[in-house]
Amino acid sequence: MLLSPAIVGFLFWQAAEKIGKASEATKANVTLQWSIILIIFFPICIGLLIFGYYAFKDAYDHLPESSAEITDY
Amino acid sequence: MSNNNNSEKGMGFIIGASSVGTLIEWYDFYIFGMLATIISKQFFPEDSGTSALLSTLAIFAAGFIVRPFGALVFGRLGDLIGRKYTFLLTLILMGGSTFAIGLVPGFKTIGWAAPIIVLVLRLIQGLALGGEYGGAATYVAEHAPAKRRGYWTSWIQTTATLGLFLALGIILFIRKSQGVEKFSGEWGGWRYPFWISLLLVIVSIIIRMRMKESPMFAKVKAEGKTSVNPLKESFGHRANFKMVLLALFGAVMGQGVVWYTGQFYAQTFIENICKVNFVDSRNILMIAILFATPFFVVFGALSDKVGRKWIMLIGMLLAVFSYRFVYQTFIDYTNVAAKRTMIDVSKTTKSDAVASIDAKDKKKALINVRYDSVYTDGAVYTFTKTDTLHFARDYTGNTATIAYIIVKKDSTAGLDTVIVKAKTAAGVILPEGITYITAEKKSAKPGVVIEKSLDSNTFWKMVGWVFILILFVTMVYGPMAAFLVELFPTKIRYTSMSLPYHIGNGVFGGLVPFLGTLIVEFTKTKELPGGDPLAGLWYPIGIAALCFVIGAIYLRNHIDEDVMD
Numbered sequence: 017m018l019l020s021p022a023i024v025g026f027l028f029w030q031a032a033e034k035i036g037k038a039s040e041a042t043k044a045n046v047t048l049q050w051s052i053i054l055i056i057f058f059p060i061c062i063g064l065l066i067f068g069y070y071a072f073k074d075a076y077d078h079l080p081e082s083s084a085e086i087t088d089y
Numbered sequence: 090m091s092n093n094n095n096s097e098k099g100m101g102f103i104i105g106a107s108s109v110g111t112l113i114e115w116y117d118f119y120i121f122g123m124l125a126t127i128i129s130k131q132f133f134p135e136d137s138g139t140s141a142l143l144s145t146l147a148i149f150a151a152g153f154i155v156r157p158f159g160a161l162v163f164g165r166l167g168d169l170i171g172r173k174y175t176f177l178l179t180l181i182l183m184g185g186s187t188f189a190i191g192l193v194p195g196f197k198t199i200g201w202a203a204p205i206i207v208l209v210l211r212l213i214q215g216l217a218l219g220g221e222y223g224g225a226a227t228y229v230a231e232h233a234p235a236k237r238r239g240y241w242t243s244w245i246q247t248t249a250t251l252g253l254f255l256a257l258g259i260i261l262f263i264r265k266s267q268g269v270e271k272f273s274g275e276w277g278g279w280r281y282p283f284w285i286s287l288l289l290v291i292v293s294i295i296i297r298m299r300m301k302e303s304p305m306f307a308k309v310k311a312e313g314k315t316s317v318n319p320l321k322e323s324f325g326h327r328a329n330f331k332m333v334l335l336a337l338f339g340a341v342m343g344q345g346v347v348w349y350t351g352q353f354y355a356q357t358f359i360e361n362i363c364k365v366n367f368v369d370s371r372n373i374l375m376i377a378i379l380f381a382t383p384f385f386v387v388f389g390a391l392s393d394k395v396g397r398k399w400i401m402l403i404g405m406l407l408a409v410f411s412y413r414f415v416y417q418t419f420i421d422y423t424n425v426a427a428k429r430t431m432i433d434v435s436k437t438t439k440s441d442a443v444a445s446i447d448a449k450d451k452k453k454a455l456i457n458v459r460y461d462s463v464y465t466d467g468a469v470y471t472f473t474k475t476d477t478l479h480f481a482r483d484y485t486g487n488t489a490t491i492a493y494i495i496v497k498k499d500s501t502a503g504l505d506t507v508i509v510k511a512k513t514a515a516g517v518i519l520p521e522g523i524t525y526i527t528a529e530k531k532s533a534k535p536g537v538v539i540e541k542s543l544d545s546n547t548f549w550k551m552v553g554w555v556f557i558l559i560l561f562v563t564m565v566y567g568p569m570a571a572f573l574v575e576l577f578p579t580k581i582r583y584t585s586m587s588l589p590y591h592i593g594n595g596v597f598g599g600l601v602p603f604l605g606t607l608i609v610e611f612t613k614t615k616e617l618p619g620g621d622p623l624a625g626l627w628y629p630i631g632i633a634a635l636c637f638v639i640g641a642i643y644l645r646n647h648i649d650e651d652v653m654d
Contacts, residue, residue, distance in 0.1 A: 067331075067334040067335070067639075070334065079643075080332070
């Protein structure tokens, strides 16, 4: 659960650093690359956060034996 | 149960019909990647910063990123109307868009419409692929007997690698028969693999039309138990959503990076970092694929006996611990300085330096020199250096005799200096009738292209190591379809398994070459201009290690006897 915000923080820190260091000629390209990375990995990190939350709440202690246990609706 | 009643022959047809279509979809998807360099030259303007931006978007991101969306769209359809019609639809979309890419005129003919049309078609390809795999794997698994589900579904798992093999083979064949020049032209042979796709897809559609609906889905449908809203049931309910997350972070995420690092990244690395030539780098991968592919079935069958979990996780762990060693071995094998065999001086050549005026900028001249170092073991290392000279005024001719000295630092030819015909300004001695102009300065960074043709021994050793990398792929990927199918209930299976699969493969895996190259770029400094060539491996190693830990703790080594519910 803690890993997810750590990854997000690391990605934003790296993005800011790399874009800041980029020369004028490469700035647009570097910004685009990091935008793609952040757009892709941000929702995945939210998923990882939710996974961590479920694991923290012991939701995976018992995995379903049949589909009936999965369909809780 | 009906799935237990299928004879071996019946299962053979089901597997064949499903696999051929899936293989073709992978082929369609990969030819774009394999021809990325030519495609970006044909469909984007030359020497434009914007072209680099759009190329990045189109080639690295678009096709992979939309795969999860395809999984949602077609997964939902598959759970609503059935598996058979959905993956027929994905096949038609994939075949149609691939064929259409081969018909789009280049940037020179239709301008910006070219990259936009290609981008749209590439998005359709990604969407279609997102819907295909889940359907095929589900379809086969729902026909297969419980005790052999791993074995039968592993045939579907071979299709991604065989699709890559087919793409490589067809491209190499056409390139060789046409020659590089003709192959790379606007309407050259690089378009043929796209056109061939149409034939393959038509054959596959005919075969798939003869298939029947999955017995499990047919039963669920007959009983009126199909899902009303598969997306909501898959991701809106905690009990199922937690399994989607577990599938992604405990299995598919690691499998995706191992798949791409063992195949795509290996080929990219051998070609771009080790500088092995176009044909050799692809032949290495093709041969390794050929030998390793049967192991998908071996590990799939083994998973029926010992369970899926540990086969997949051991494959990941082996990858984590061996990647840096194996890739360092690639560097060592192709390191010219470490080569112990002698240079065959009688066959080693240096071309005459050729100077040509840049057609777009008459104040520039390009000096080109090529060295071929032939070794006694048969290896050939080619070093081509292109330097740029700048003049104070426009030059009107097409070729020039220029005062210029090339100092060769990186070549292996053993020659250190070459003088291009004329002498320096201080002591000019020129034959009559040759125009002489003085270069004001030269570009700080000459273009250097190094290409290595490997000797037979090194070639086969490289094949052996790539084979081991693909063996890890077969361990993590062989049992994966059966594992995913067993994780979710029939009525929302297509949707539930497709999304984590395509995030794991399309996003985590598909971005391995892109992110790997980017990380190497980050390590470049003034002291180390080439960067750390192995740095790019930290991305797949980190993801696979995390996935191993999550999988080892939370996955269960369980074979679901009944996936009918």
